[in-house]
Amino acid sequence: MSDVALASHTASAGASGTAAGATAPETPSFQPLYQQIKGLLTQRLESGEWRPGEAIPSEQDLAAQFSVSQGTVRKAIDELAGENIVVRRQGKGTFVATHTETKSSMFRFLRMRRNDGQDEYPASDLLDVRRGRATAEIARAIDIKPGDGVLVLRRLLRYGGEPTVLDEITLPAALFKGLTKERFDAYEGSMYGFFETEFGVRMLRAEEQVKAVAADPVTAEALRVGIGAPLLCVERIAYTYGDKPVEFRRGLCTTRSHHYANTLS
Template identity: 55%
Template sequence: MADPRLEAPAWSKNTAGRPAGASAAFSPLYRQIKDLLVQSLDRGEWKPGELIPSEIDLAARFQVSQGTVRKAVDELAAEHVLLRRQGKGTFVATHHEARVRFRFLRLAADEGAETESAESRILDCRRLRAPADVGRALELRAGETVFALRRLLAFGGVPTVLDEIYLPGSAFRGLTVEALSANKAPLYGFFESEFGVSMIRADEKLRAVAATDDAAAALNLAVGTPLLQVERISYTYGDRPMELRRGLYRTDRYHYRNSLN
């Protein structure tokens, strides 16, 4: 007998948490399996970096064919939620792996094959009541708090990115500037390890701006220097927004790189 949880109609939430449409038809079976796998990831059944059960075991668990499970896993691997390793199995993606980390850092040097490793310095970390625009972006209720971070990224010793980051206070209780400064892992890896928050996708908006006094001082530039402003909302499982980030990028030695499929 099929798992009764597989009878969710197409108008219920899909993997990303968005309405799947107003059709009266049921969603494809592999999409329902995909949703159930994401729910297990969201509950922490399998942690970032851990091996998930084999397709045979998952097929038995959900009482569906192995091919149905494979299609669900293929989609999650294509979305970088899962990682396949030849001969080893399928693992939960983690930001401690470079190939996942660089999905979110799109800055590339104008010359040279790869952008060198970034040096991260936390300038400030405060807890405050969410400003109205931040609350809307993070889907917070009126009066909820956020952690507001300022961070400077340097490449080759040159200050290159000034980040303003907002995180929901309820999800990041106990965050301190001391913990952030002591952290040597990628920031999203730190969020995974310390707070159980996995960033799996992001929406971004880009625009050209001129450096203000504050940005110019932080990035060692003249006031008015052209900068690239990147505003990002990052989401965890269920399409829940977990970070609003506004970054100012130098473009004299670097460019913003993206791939369109």
């Protein structure tokens, strides 16, 4: 039987959870078959069947599970790898990507660069963690209801010992139960690594917008600049599986020795 003929069979197998291990019902789709396989693999990743850093089954095994060709599975995995959801390791297999493993993953969400072009990982100082209620703006950004519980983290990033970025990070409280300053301070690693390891929330992509603002008194003191000094304001919404927004971040950045860098491809 051909891959095309098996498209409906594969989707229904994923819905039953027998062959694909999917947890949510599926309906027949007119997507290309490899896109259906990609969707079923994403469901299994989201359910935690394969944890960050773990190997997923080989293309041959997955092809047998889904009753499709290895080429179809390979194309699905190629797209997942292109989206930094999985990582191929030559001679070892394919692994669930993690924010804790490589230098490139560290800098994927860090856009501030030294003016000499060198990558520099900043020191992070979590100033406080506060509980609050979502404003209408925050609720829209992270897809919750106004008044729902949120956690607000304030963090200072230092590059070369100099305060460079003051972050205010808002998270839905329901996804981050038990998050405290003490718990974060005890973790060794990046903030996104902390979210992934401690709460099972993996940031897969982000959208940002950048504008110029003037430093208010509180920010000026934190960043050691004058009141009214020009700053970059970088607002970010980060998304996890299913394109669900789970973080709203506003970073105020001084550019005395750093600049915002982005690569378009």
